Amino acid sequence: MVERMERRAVISGAAQSEVGRRLYRTGIDLTVEAALRAVEDAGLTTADIDGVSTYPGFGGSFGGAMGAELHEALRLSLNWRSAGVETAGPLGAVHNAILAVATGLARHVLVFRTVVEGSGGPLRPGSGGGGGGGMAGSAGPFQFMIPYGAASAACWVACYARRHMHDYGTTRTQLGAIAVNGRANAAANPKAIYTDPMTIDDYLAVRMVSDPLCLYDCDVPCDGSTAVVVSHRDHAPDTPAGAVGVNAMGTAIRGRPSWDQFDDLTSMMMRHTAASMWERTELTVDDVDTAQLYDGFSWLTLAWIEAMGFCGKGESGAFVEGGVNIGPDGSAPLNTSGGQLSAGRLHGFGHLHEAVMQLRGTANIQVPGCEVVAVGAGGGPETGCLLLTKGPS
Amino acid sequence: MSGDNPPRFVLASPESEFYWRSGADGRLRIQRCGECSRWVHPPGPACPFCHSRRVGPEPVAGTGTVATYTINRKEWIPGFTPPYVFAFVELDEDPTVRIGTNIVDCEIEEVEIGMRVEVLFEESGEWHVPLFRPAVTEES
Ligand SMILES: [Zn+2]
Numbered sequence: 348m349v350e351r352m353e354r355r356a357v358i359s360g361a362a363q364s365e366v367g368r369r370l371y372r373t374g375i376d377l378t379v380e381a382a383l384r385a386v387e388d389a390g391l392t393t394a395d396i397d398g399v400s401t402y403p404g405f406g407g408s409f410g411g412a413m414g415a416e417l418h419e420a421l422r423l424s425l426n427w428r429s430a431g432v433e434t435a436g437p438l439g440a441v442h443n444a445i446l447a448v449a450t451g452l453a454r455h456v457l458v459f460r461t462v463v464e465g466s467g468g469p470l471r472p473g474s475g476g477g478g479g480g481g482m483a484g485s486a487g488p489f490q491f492m493i494p495y496g497a498a499s500a501a502c503w504v505a506c507y508a509r510r511h512m513h514d515y516g517t518t519r520t521q522l523g524a525i526a527v528n529g530r531a532n533a534a535a536n537p538k539a540i541y542t543d544p545m546t547i548d549d550y551l552a553v554r555m556v557s558d559p560l561c562l563y564d565c566d567v568p569c570d571g572s573t574a575v576v577v578s579h580r581d582h583a584p585d586t587p588a589g590a591v592g593v594n595a596m597g598t599a600i601r602g603r604p605s606w607d608q609f610d611d612l613t614s615m616m617m618r619h620t621a622a623s624m625w626e627r628t629e630l631t632v633d634d635v636d637t638a639q640l641y642d643g644f645s646w647l648t649l650a651w652i653e654a655m656g657f658c659g660k661g662e663s664g665a666f667v668e669g670g671v672n673i674g675p676d677g678s679a680p681l682n683t684s685g686g687q688l689s690a691g692r693l694h695g696f697g698h699l700h701e702a703v704m705q706l707r708g709t710a711n712i713q714v715p716g717c718e719v720v721a722v723g724a725g726g727g728p729e730t731g732c733l734l735l736t737k738g739p740s
Numbered sequence: 741m742s743g744d745n746p747p748r749f750v751l752a753s754p755e756s757e758f759y760w761r762s763g764a765d766g767r768l769r770i771q772r773c774g775e776c777s778r779w780v781h782p783p784g785p786a787c788p789f790c791h792s793r794r795v796g797p798e799p800v801a802g803t804g805t806v807a808t809y810t811i812n813r814k815e816w817i818p819g820f821t822p823p824y825v826f827a828f829v830e831l832d833e834d835p836t837v838r839i840g841t842n843i844v845d846c847e848i849e850e851v852e853i854g855m856r857v858e859v860l861f862e863e864s865g866e867w868h869v870p871l872f873r874p875a876v877t878e879e880s
Pocket of ligand 1: 776777778788789791
């Protein structure tokens with residue numbers, strides 16, 4: 348196997364700001380809080396940070412804070428900075444940082460994802476997943492959905508969920524296992540938004556939003572920032588909390604880059620993205636100790652479970668039903684900090700943070716002997732993933 | 741949807757303008773390649789298959805099949821009064837031509853995957869917005 352350059356990098360630090368439904372703090376304020384904690388967590392000072400990477404790189408409620416804002420706020424001196432929305436989903440900011448470290452452009456890259464969608468007001472139409480819609484119309488690909496009142500990613504994901512149910516017999520009771528599992532795990536997460544117990548009957552009784560998706564199939568907007576430090580693996584022995592290795596990253600976008608024109612209405616781009624990750628490693632899905640898979644909408648998690656190979660295509664409903672397989676004691680413990688459905692829409696970086704905690708052995712619900720974690724984030728055509736290990740890969 | 745027509749917020753691009761105007765004569769048009777004859781949607785500046793720039797709108801029958809749908813129960817945009825059906829319809833000429841639309845002129849409970857539908861148009865300012873309804877005309 349040719350050298351996998353991502354293995355030159357490790358995640359040396361990880362931290363989150365305060366997280367809440369509505370904090371009424373600015374995005375840069377939350378970002379600085381998370382960033383300073385992450386730098387200290389990595390055993391570094393801000394003078395060591397020579398790179399910054401973020402997604403999507405613009406402010407506002409969805410964008411949180413710009414890379415340049417953090418650069419200025421901490422008076423960093425950088426060799427490399429990057430931000431962008433045309434990545435393999437939000438984890439693209441991590442992919443970029445890994446590449447910068449692997450190629451020697453930077454040695455310690457501060458990566459962050461900040462959202463203030465809780466206090467920042469409702470999502471603008473089409474913003475779910477980083478799209479470009481708008482209430483006043485959109486000349487881009489969303490021009491064919493906005494005029495029909497399909498203004499939210501909920502509408503688009505619901506169409507895929509419906510077809511999955513039609514083709515494979517997936518039921519709402521099965522889909523509900525994702526939400527119930529997340530809520531149960533969120534109870535152990537002091538930063539989670541929703542922690543009240545939820546049963547499958549509660550799930551089935553709540554109001555529909557975009558049928559077959561109900562309120563509990565949709566994540567909860569929140570305010571918060573997550574930061575990680577991506578360092579060269581040479582720094583691993585000096586990390587106080589232990590370095591997390593990057594074994595492989597998944598970035599492929601092999602089908603049509605579209606929410607509405609993807610060839611298969613029962614899967615999304617993560618099918619290709621996850622495949623590209625497995626092509627870069629000798630590990631297999633059987634080596635994965637826990638999966639942190641995006642649940643911006645519960646059905647996206649089913650799509651990720653199939654894409655990662657935890658079960659066959661179309662079998663995710665049966666796989667998650669009842670929550671045994673995906674529970675903390677199951678074969679594939681899932682979203683062990685509550686995911687976005689209950690812990691808040693930190694846009695994939697909550698999942699990334701939890702993966703680091705699991706590999707350090709410091710998670711609130713710790714999977715015993717955790718050595719390999721799969722992280723997948725995003726939906727539609729904007730998906731990316733990482734295979735992370737305890738210690739450098 | 742009931743009562744007044746919803747605000748459609750059509751914002752056409754130079755490539756798609758024909759799509760939103762096509763219904764003025766009661767016919768749906770889709771972009772087609774003049775070289776390889778394949779249908780292209782959404783429309784673009786060149787054929788994505790053979791890269792010919794000889795692409796242009798061509799009338800289609802306006803019939804197709806519901807590939808999937810959602811029943812919106814939430815008011816995402818003021819004026820779009822729930823419940824209403826958003827669907828992807830695959831056209832008979834080429835099922836890879838997938839059109840987002842509303843299914844109208846029937847009870848929402850009647851909509852199902854595989855349902856046969858036909859186009860109709862709703863005037864919205866300068867645009868004729870393609871909608872679909874159960875294909876009553878082909879039943880016999
Ligand atoms: Zn052609």
